[in-house]
Amino acid sequence: MTEQSEYDDPPPSYVESAPIPEEPAAAILKPKDARDVYGKIVSTNFAIFCAGFNDAALGVLIPYIQPFFQIGLLEISYIYLVNFIGGFTASFANIHICSHLGTGGTLVLGIVVQGTGYALMFWAPSFPVFLVAFLFTGFGLALADAQANSFTVTVRNSHRWLGILHAIYGVGTVLAPLVANTIASHTPRWQLYYLITLVLAVINASLAVWTFRHGLFKPNDAGAKSKAGRELRDTLSHPAIWFITGFFFLYAGAEITLGVAVRNGDPEKVGYIASVFWSGFTLGRIALADVTHRFGERRMVFVYTALALVFQLMFWLIPNITANAISVCLLGFFIGPFYPVGLYVLTEVIPQELHLGAIGFTASFGSIGCAAFPFLTGAIASRAGVEVLQPIMISLLIGMTVFWALIPKPGQIQLT
Known part of the structure; x- marks a missing residue:
């Protein structure tokens, strides 16, 4: 992927004045325009931070949610099912919504x-209401994630900015x-906890409204509405999109499941082990971004996956909390770069005119x-016991390798 400007053919709503090729943003944009660009970077990074703050908490809260609602592990799994429905809907709706509201809108x-979901979670008068809240958060987070990634990939040196964006998610x-x-x-x-996430959502929305205020709730270009259906069809018909989406699908599942698949024990200690993984x-997302780019994204993902399998086996087979902490930390270190690396590779194999739609779809689907x-x-696990989690994790890592290959x-690929 060539790096020509602060934006590689960005949609009109991203920058008010056209960029000049082969110049950094500070040199080609007026101070006001530069502040606008970097303001949007801050806004999208904060949106991703809020996504991470959402995703890593549920596993820690489950031991407290179960006795509160007097439910079992199977009922807890319904939370993820409802969340799945919200995200699945957003993955197909994203292109059409964006064609009417633009990136910022x-x-x-x-x-x-997603803020609406947090309000319901904080209220939580019953388990059905708590469950419905995840439909809102699943849909909202998928939309926000798609826009943050779609915007970031247009930035010059996008492999670094994607690494930063997803490191912020890690924070x-x-x-x-x-x-x-x-x-x-x-x-x-x-x-x-969900009162805190609700406050963060209010700050998040206010920041996004301010930084994307120029052209907010307007299409990125005049013909976006008429092209949305065709863009979605072209995106879904491209063979590479399904291999990349499969990789993201398995990776995102492994990422979250690994974050909660720690050994049984005191819930207070388990929460801290989860933080060691994250x-x-x-x-990993910070330290390995340039290393991965230098030696080749395709090659290094195979290397990292092999190392991840080793540390996953150590986590599974060594019944010691110190060894678990070390192995799960190194496991997280090596799988951390996969998501931003996958998005960068996507921009190399998908035609440029499909970048925004493809990134939005894969990010939402992930x-x-x-x-x-x-x-x-x-x-x-509710039927076979928690010991099945570790073999499932091994299978996910192997499946990711197959899709990546x-x-x-x-x-x-030459499409006709």
């Missing part, structure tokens, strides 16, 4: 919808178990994996 809509996942664990273990109401995950596999593993190289 769709981002704001997604944040508002959210590190803090979430710590905050959730502290609230649930030291206060009588674990629901207070800490390694975040460091979030479905965050819900689908915890649901499946929870449903299986099937992704074609740039120019390999």
Whole structure:
């Protein structure tokens, strides 16, 4: 992927003045325009931080949610199923919504919808209401995630910005178990965690409205509405999109399930072990971004997967909490870069005119994996026991490797 400007053929709503090729943003944009660009970067990064703060908390809160609603592991798995439905709907609706509201408007809509879910979670008068809340958060987070990734991939040196964006997600996942664990273990109401996420959603929406205020709730280009259906069809008909989407689907499921698949024990200690995993995950996205780009994204994903399998086996077979902490930290470190690396490779194999739609679809669909596999593993574990989690994790890592191997190289596919 060539790097020509701060934006590689960006949609008109991203930058008010056209960029000049081969110049950094500071040189080609007026101060006001540069502030607009970097303001949007801050806004999208904060949106992803909020996504991480959402995703990593549920596993820690489950030991407190179950006795509160007097439900079993199977009922808990329904949360992930409902979340899956929300994300699945958003993955197909994203292109059409964006064609009417533009990037900024769709981002704001997604944040508002997920905020509605947090309000219901905090209220939580009954388990059915708590369950319905995840339909809102699943849909809203998938929309926001799609827009944040679609925007970031247009930035010059996008492999670094994607690494930063998803490292920020990692920061959210590190803090979430710590905050959730502290609230649930030291206060009588674990629901207070969702009051914090609701406040963050309000800040998130306000920041997005301000940074995307120029052209907010307007299409990215004049013909977007008429092209939305065709763009979705072209995106879904491209063979590479399904291999990449399959990789994201399994990866996102492994990422979230690994974050909660820690050994049985004191819920307070388990929460901190989860943070160890997310800490390694975040460091990996920062430390390995340039290394991966230098030695080749395709090659390095295979290397990282092999190392991840080794540390997953160690986590499974060594019944020691210190060894578990070390192995799960290194496991997170090596799988951390997969998501931003996958998005970068997508821009190399998918035609440029399909980039925004393809990134939006895969990013939204990837979030479905965050819900689908915890649901499946929870449903299986409720009948076969929690010992099935580790073999499932091994299978997910192997499946990711297969999908990654099937992704074609740039120019390999010629569509008629």
